[in-house]
Amino acid sequence: MAIPLIFFQRRARHEQGAVLITGLVFLLVLTMLGISAMSINVLEERMAGNSRDLNLAFQAAESGLRDAELDIINNISPASGFDASCATGLCLPPLSSTSLAQSIDWSDTSITREYGAFTGVGPLELVSAQPRYIIELLPALPANPGQSIATGIKPESSGVAYRISALGIGGRSESRVILQSMFIK
Secondary structure (H helix, E strand, C coil): CCCCHHHHHHHHHHCCCHHHHHHHHHHHHHHHHHHHHHHHHHHHHHHHHHHHHHHHHHHHHHHHHHHHHHHHHHHCCCCCCCECCCHHHEECCCCCCCCHHHHCCCCCCCCCEECCCCCCCCCCCCCCCCCEEEEEECCCCCCCCCCCCECCECCCCCCCEEEEEEEEECCCCCCEEEEEEEEEC
16 A cells, blocks of 8 residues: 655654754763863873972982982081081071071072082983082080980981982972981981
8 A cells, every 4th residue: 555645745844853953962962071081181191290290309309319418428528618608508507497498599509509510420301400409517416315316316326417408390390399318427
């Protein structure tokens, strides 16, 4: 039996485009999901880059500490010209309880020592600036009764104590780490 042509024409007139609207909504949802996934990916990339920069700055500061220790072993003695103005990075500790490492102007090259300048080691790669450090000559303090350590020095040991503060900078100049260590020569 043949279906009359009139039936198909009437049916085509009654369709309202629901499939088209559903398809457009579905495409809109997919687009939103794609944009969301892309922004999350960009955020994760930034976090990984910042973590890498911080790690580079930490490793540079650690290298600065090791370079300062080598500098102390080869070049520094208590008679090396330590003063309160930190000329050439050789400092006497401040009288106040303020940390010298936080109050010092690390960009002033006359009061800090640059990595490798006094030891001859080569420059670090991947960092935006070479590490800088200062060396403080610590006074010998007697141990209080019942204590075995005073200013990082064991009373039974002999030697001169130095506090080293090193600034490491990562791949970007905004990534900075300051480390301190005690060194007895």
